[in-house]
Amino acid sequence: MPLDEHNVSNNGDTSLGDNITLTDDDVFLYRSGANLLDNLEDVRSIVSYHENYIAEKYKMKRDYYKGRHHAIIQRPPKPHNKPDYRLLINLPKKLVSTFNGYFSGDPVSIKYHSDSDASNDKMNDEIQSWLNDNDYGDTFSEWAKQADIYGRSYLYVYQIDGDLRIAVCSPRDTIMIYDDSIQHRPVAAIRYSTNSNKQYDTLITPKADYLISNDNANSEMKVTNVDPNNPDNVVKEDIHDFESLPVIELAEDDERIGIFDDVISLIDAVDLIQSAKVNDVSSFADQYLVVKGQKLTEEQVTNIQDKRFINLYRETKTSFNNTDSNMLDPDAFFLTPDPSDETQENALNRLIDMVYQVSQVVNLNDSNFGVSAQSISGVALLQRYQPMQAKARTKAKKMDKGLRQLFSIMFAYKNLSGNVSDLTFDHKQSIPxxxxxxxxxxxxxxxxxxxxxxxxxxxxxxxxxxxxxxxxxxxxxxxxxxxxxxxxxxxxxxxxxxxDDDNGQATTGKNTATNQSGRPNGQAD
Missing domain, CATH: 4.10.280 (MYOD Basic-Helix-Loop-Helix Domain, subunit B)
Structure with missing residues (x-):
């Protein structure tokens, strides 16, 4: 089932106006030099397109991760009350859990070391204390997991009660906007929600958060937390003036492809085959009794149904005192469908194997992994994990880039003199x-x-x-x-x-006189 379920061709860049371009990776680019606050209709265009088209893709991905697989659930019912089991093998969640456990099961280790700065220990204490206050292990793990599901995820940096906090935002209701320069620098982000006939958007910039009210009834759009007489004066709690945009994207890869995007059709086939197998088992209860060479009376049919007893014998027909040779010998048997179990099993095993191969995730339930790791050579173990290891390295580089952006905000906010280039990030993937x-x-x-x-x-x-x-x-x-x-x-x-005496002999501290024979005085020779 394709992920593109809308009627807008997105095989290349799509123009959504004079200032907005949408790439084929669903990334919004805004014309360099243009100001979103001066063009609120552009905010509406971006949110409208995202809500109507892109968010639908994310909803589908969320459904598959949660075990609501569209192909098997939306299949038309079978006629005549035939068995119609719909089994869901939640491979998407299995893939995400396996890879995310491998990638972020152990939190990334963050260390600061500068040859020109003698206060490395103090900086590391500040960093670790701030990370612990934000439950960074759980936060970063969720950040990475959502990127596995959707192909991208966002970390939102905000201030509350004089402190700096971080939270994970879903791409289902959060939009990142870059400029259309060669660097594709972050310009702004939008978080939106819809309530009744009004839509509320938050335009996030490095300077402040602007609350935009969109009244669909009278088509009026305005910034609600700005002084009308001074548009640059937003309410105090929404001003932050961060070092950079406080919304940080973690992309699964450059194309923003989720971990199970490429295998959805294979997962649908697994569900269909597994459901067909159970339907075949259930259909055995619908066997038909075939009786040949004998016409049963109503009483005999009732006896078969109630007493589960049948007695068939050949009736003779007297014709010139001979038996009619055209008569069939009485016979009874059940008519059952051919389950084709071996063919189904082969197809099922092949499909599941392809799911793991294409997604580059190790199948930990593979029978080969039943062998103890102590019995497998180190080279063989690395070969099994190599595809997933390569995928994890690519994602780790994306996360490191985002973490440097995060700490540039944190250093400036806390007035720390450190340089983010002196940070090192150690991702400890758990390989046996x-x-x-x-x-x-x-x-x-x-x-x-x-x-x-x-x-x-x-x-x-x-x-x-x-x-x-x-x-x-x-x-x-x-x-x-x-x-x-x-x-x-x-x-x-x-x-x-x-x-110890001079000869290394242990002796008492008292001097003892001896006679010529070497015995102490007072003893006889």
Missing amino acids: HNVSEEADIVGKLNGQVSDPTKLSYLSGIDDPDKEIERLHEQQKQDQQATANIVKNYLSDQKKGGVV
Whole structure:
């Protein structure tokens, strides 16, 4: 089923007016130099087109993710009360959960380090404290998950009670607008909602949030939170004057294609085949009894239905004292449909395999994954995860770009002197590793390569150089602990009257005279 369900051709860029262009990736471009506040009719055009056409695509994607698959649900009912099961195999949610768990199961690690700034620790404390206040692990995970579903998602930065907060916004009711320059710089964003005959839009710019009332009854459109005598004076709580646009897009890729966009037709086929299999099983209850060579009376039919008993025998017809050779021998059997189960199973397995291949997501329910990771070579594991790993790397670069935009706003808002280019983002994707094989490799490399190179083969070590520093520090601590034990032991021995003589012999501290035979005085030879 195609995602484009509207009658507007979007195989290339579409013009929506003098100032607005819509790309084939459903990205709105606005003419450089034009001001949206001076052209509120452009705001209406953008919102109207988005609501009538683009939002419908997102609703369809949402339905499929929630298990409301259009092809199987909207299928016409079968006639004559035939079995009509409609099974929904929610592969879209499975794909999203698997990939998002792999991509953001562990929150991205954000560190600040500047060679020219001695306050790295202070900056990291500020960043971590702000992230924790905003529950960044859950927020970033939802940000990434919505991008999997819709192909894009938005992070909205706002101020409340003198603090800076972030929230995830859905592309179903949020629109990002870029300029039509080669850089495609963010110009503004729109969030809209409809209530009765009035539509309320919020035009978001780096300077402020403008509330726009759209009265469909009298076709009047105006900014409601601006002083009529001074259009630049918006109400205080809506002024923020951020460093950049406080709406940040996370795109799944450059084309804004969701993770299951390309496999919806395959998912529909899986639903149809699985439903047909159950219908076939149910149809066995509709078997027909065939009786050949015998005409049953009403009483016999009733006995078959009620008593489940049938007695058939060949009746003879006397014709010249011979049996009619044209008569059939009585027979009874059930007429059942051919289930074609093997063909259906092969098609089903092939379709499910293609769903995972095309979406570049690892099928964790594959029978091959039943083998312990300890029994699979590290190369084989990486090969299985390589398509999903490549997809995750592409998305991580998109998220890093958005995070730098986020922290440019945060640094300016909190008057921090840091540079966003000194931020590093570590995305820890959870790939199973053959730890035993890694340990064998490290053992074989002992004495062959440097320690940092050797430790880099262990997947559990993120920073080999820092690990070596910790190892040396631990060795020093162990040596000091051993020295302290020996020192305490010798001190205890001295206090107990036991010392070492020049020959290394342990003797008592008292001088004992001996006779010529070496025995103490007073003892007989």
